[in-house]
Amino acid sequence: MYRSQEVHPSEPRAEDSVEDNYEFRGATLTISSNDDSQAVPSSHTTSQPAVQTGKDATTPTSPPEQPRASICEAPRALVSAESIRPRIGSPRHFFCFRNGLFEQAIKDCTEILLKPSFDSDILGNWLLTEISHWDHERERIVILTTKALYVIKFDFIALRILKKEKILMNRVDTIIHGKLTYPTASFVPKIEGLSNGVSAFFRGDLLSKSSSECNVPFSGINLRKKIDLSHFQAIDRNEIGVRLMWNKGQPIPAATSWNPFATDIPWKTFTNHPIHGYQDQYNSLPSIREEIEANRKTYSVEHLHEALVQLINNPQPNIESANINYNCQLEETPIVLENYVGIGAVFHNKNNLGFFKVRGKFSF
Helix, strand or coil: CCCCCCCCCCCCCHHHHHHCCCCCCCCCCCCCCCCCCCCCCHHHHCCCCHHHHCCCCCCCCCCCCCHHHHHHCCCHHHCCHHHCCCCCCCHHHEHHHCCCHHHHHHHHHHHHHCCCCCCCCEEEEEEEEEECCCCCEEEEEEEEECCEEEEEEEECCCCEEEEEEEEECCCCCEEEEEEEECCCCCCHHHHHHHHHHHHHHHHCCCECHHHHCCCCCCCHHHHHHHECHHHHCCCCCCCEEEEEECCCCCCCCHHHHCCCCCCCCCEEEEECCHHHHCCCCCCCCHHHHHHHHHCHHHHCHHHHHHHHHHHHHCCCCCCCCCCCCCCCEEEECCEECCCCCCHHHHHHHHCCCCCCEEECCEEC
16 A cells, blocks of 8 residues: 655755755656655756757867857757758659659650661660750650660650650660860859859748848858859850761851751750759658669669660660661760850749749649
8 A cells, every 4th residue: 555654844864964065966756655755866967859958969068158059050960851841853753753653754755756677675764854955954764775765755744745755776886985174265164153052042942041041130241251153153064965867077067056946956965863962961851762772773864875875885775776876976975066145045944944844833
């Protein structure tokens, strides 16, 4: 039977007199039949997780007189993955990233465009970025067979083929693999840097980390020192691309070169799809990262180049295509994009206008 015991304040116990000599750190009181009290040692409270302190657990404890540090260092562990809104450029904004849409698109293109008697062997399919001769980036499905390369513009919203091109592989005379660059006199890298700086200003990223992480007002002098001007530096493409050419080294006419709507350009230039380079810096979307890693080759131009090299160097996937003479040269050299002032191309590529995306209340 539970037996209560009355304790008079005028008669302190021996344990209470000993505990008064130490600073209170917190204790847990338990009620039992023998009226014993068990206190948690103070050493258990000296090491607390970062989610409680608002500080990195690996750094020394800051003095209590610095409340600004607790404002800057938000407890990131308390923010769930679903509460973080994806940034512009997130795979969630691309319709091709919807579950099963790319597989359905490949199935439709294969059934409609490919002929079993001609395209008996499919070596691979990709979703890449095609770069036009005016430096406009466009989303394209690429299907490679032993005899042809299909470049398809597919509407991932209406799920239908909008445009198709068929390039016979025995016509291709040169395949170039290398870094995408601009001519020396091109203003595009500077325009890209200016556009990046303006975008950083409207996003609120123009300030350096030490100032932008805290919602603390700055004086005019301090604010001027905190602006990060690196956002305005010239930006080169710094991307890898693949170009297939079938003009035998002959230049195209000036009228064709200066026509942005020309369709008889004797080469195709590809680079990675934007989803290929997506990095989740907050580590907040594990499902998206896992799906990208599982399908990264689908968005990789390097994987397309490997398939092309394998086809040219070892053109014997089966007996039917063993007698095909590709007569193609493989080169490793920078790919020059002839764009000198292209403000329209910079605007087009900056907003991914060549891709089917969700854009606020509109989708195109």
